[in-house]
Amino acid sequence: MKAITWNQGKVRFVDQSKLPLKLEYIETENPEEIVDAIRKLRIRGAPSIGVAGALTIALIAYHSKAENIKNLAKEITDWIDKVKKVRPTAKNLFYALNRLENIVNRYLSNNVNKLKSEIINEALNIMIEECEYSKKVSEIASQLIEDNDAVLTHCNTGPLATVDYGTALGAIMEAWRQGKRFKVIITETRPLLQGSRITAFELKTEGIPFTLITDNMVGFAMQKRMINKVIVGADRILRAGHVINKIGTYTLAVLAHEHGIPFYVVAPTTTIDISSNIEDIIIEERESNEVTSIMGYQIAPPDVNVWNPAFDITPPRLVSMIITEKGIIRPPFKRNIKNIVSYSKIPVL
Template sequence: MLQSKALGGEQVSLESIEWLSNRRLRLLDQRRLPDRIVYCECSSAPEVAEAIASMTVRGGPAIGIAAAYGIALAAQAIGASEDWNAALAADFELLEGAQSTAISLSWALGIMRQTLRKLTLQQDVPARLLQAAIAVHESDREANRSMARFGVQIFGRRHKKPQRIMLHSNDGALASGGVGTALGVVSAAHEAGLVERVYISETRPLLQGSRLTAWELAQAGVPAQLHIDSAAAHLMKSEDINWVVVAADRIAANGDAICKIGTYALAVLAMHHGLRFMVVASSSCIDLSLEVGDDLPLEERSSRELLQLGERNIDTGTPVSNPVFDVTPADLIDVIVTEKGVIERPDEKKLADLVSHRRLH
């Protein structure tokens, strides 16, 4: 849940994802923030898929939660069926194709498939699928709390004074079902008195840092400073920054992290300047079927996101590359924080141990 100041100055609570009593899914439209608070209501799986594809809802965990509710909406629209797997097949396929990189999407839909397989025709299938979607939502909320707790322990164990932390992209309450991953850890660390200042990269091309992370931290009263992406090296050299903290959309079996574009560069810079590098992600983001990060095809978005400045088109005919994600090699990562525990200096064995439920911390 987010806290935002209304026009009168009082704090109001905002839910980025909310199931409504009239059997609709309400999503906070992240394209309009921070200047406008606008909600989008979805009543069908295609509407949820469009919300994911258009980035009305964004962030791996939030995408997965929305997709789970999308299946619940589809089942409610059908009402009754002699073959639920066939009846929902097109909706599953549509939602699975809405975003290609975030493993949280396939994980959440996998939970919904497992739930569907266990149900019989005598059971209220739409109601059970809604319960499963709510459970996915609550599971992420609880995982966020655990990750925040582990991350704060890492900060407190290594440093006795408040830290200066650099954040990239947006991975807070807007991008999840709870307080968030990377931003959730930093917010919890601030509450524990362990944060002096947060440095926020603007995060091109859609400015998730300047539009969303800066807004979230301002609402929480966390001291922060915004910078252009290309100023990161200069700030690391001149501002005595201690940590870079990022979220991952997917983690390969060897510990490579697939994150928001620009993360790889920050990891290289962090190593050069002696900063520690933390990745925060749910254990569901660990993909043991992906041997190394470079094996995953990475999403590219439209060139219009770089060539359109408001009403102004700056297209000169030059080809445009607009990748959304990059791969940070495991040997540049100091620690991965999950809800199951902490992995320092990640490798294949440590990740496999964590996924098999062995406690690491």
């Protein structure tokens, strides 16, 4: 099940906000609709957001009426700036848009058709690469899962979050396909329930048994030795090993550390940010109604004060390993992250 596809000037995507009650595909040639889908989490998951952003710019290029290269370049760069502002935390979106910005600068001296073609090709390459990376990272991370494990995962990191295949959940699925048999525990992931809505949907589709728990049950489950590994994804990883991921990830890392449970982070290198410092990171804060209601049903009194950060930051001392498509990164992360990003191919560290 691919989360998003391109077909001759149209983008087709799964509306993840409708899951698990309805599997609905939306096809559009309107870039505003893609931007709105990213903003409203109809398209979500760092790699999928990056690809959706790239395909938004591909739509602009494909349907542009610009008659000269200067006007086309301005139209594209204006849209790149616009899409960058939609969701500020996930690195993959900026990675994709920066690549397209480079294409604009590289082909400014060419004609309109050449720039259009190069933008569309680069966007499609970004999509193909993200699919390849998620497949590879899932295969590598699956090696860490063994028979009789009890693996906890958080939020959603399956095919819908990564265009195809997955990261942390992809590793679980790949290990199951290999014939390993183990327990899977998933958190519901408040406030928007990506675990109970989307991860549960994907695991059911794959025929993988699992146990769903609320986020605040994790500590007790660890205390009762119901969990022996935690595997999560990431929306951005900093050069020193700080992991920015779905709110609640830091809590899981603290609990895992307290109980001596390994805490693995699975993400492609397109999620790694080697240039930003921790103080540079913008943690997206979302609307209060995501906390005060569930799928349209009000669960809190009106006019209550709400704080709704979408992500938190896990310090590197709580992370056991970071698994990428290029291999496994072990501490010290500051040195090894730089090494693994620097080379096109690197053996497992």
